[in-house]
Amino acid sequence: MKSLKDNSYIYFILEVCYGITVNKFYQTVNPIKDDFIKFVIAQVILGLENLHSRFIIYRDLKASNVIIDSKGKVKILDFGFGKKLENGEKFLISNYLELILIAEQLTQWLQSSLQIQ
Numbered sequence: 001m002k003s004l005k006d007n008s009y010i011y012f013i014l015e016v017c018y019g020i021t022v023n024k025f026y027q028t029v030n031p032i033k034d035d036f037i038k039f040v041i042a043q044v045i046l047g048l049e050n051l052h053s054r055f056i057i058y059r060d061l062k063a064s065n066v067i068i069d070s071k072g073k074v075k076i077l078d079f080g081f082g083k084k085l086e087n088g089e090k091f092l093i094s095n096y097l098e099l100i101l102i103a104e105q106l107t108q109w110l111q112s113s114l115q116i117q
Contacts, residue, residue: 017075023063026112036072043074051076055085062109 002013022040026032044066051058059081067075 017067017069017077019067019069019075021064021077022066022068023112025068026063039072040066040068040074044076047074047076051082057083057085059083063112 004011004013020028044061048058048061056079058076058079060078061076065076065078067077069075
């Protein structure tokens with residue numbers, strides 16, 4: 001990512017991501033083969049591992065934030081809720097309700113977007 005600025009604005013220059021989100025893919029390609037589902041899930045996990053190794057917490061995992069390109073490769077989108085941990089900073093969820101909501105969203109995402117037919 002690159003950025004530019006002038007006297008009034010900051011401009012972010014981002015990579016163009018062509019493809020289809022997981023939820024749209026599920027709506028158009030049904031049933032989805034088990035091996036492909038496993039491949040997509042493995043790529044998401046590897047992506048999250050990569051982010052975590054850089055001390056970046058991704059907090060908005062859902063089917064509409066994962067894109068599949070024409071080669072079946074996955075990209076994680078929308079880092080608006082992401083957080084970069086600074087030196088020694090710990091990520092704590094201070095509100096138990098927030099933890100429950102995150103777990104429910106993840107469960108719904110897995111059930112609705114990655115159902116094995």
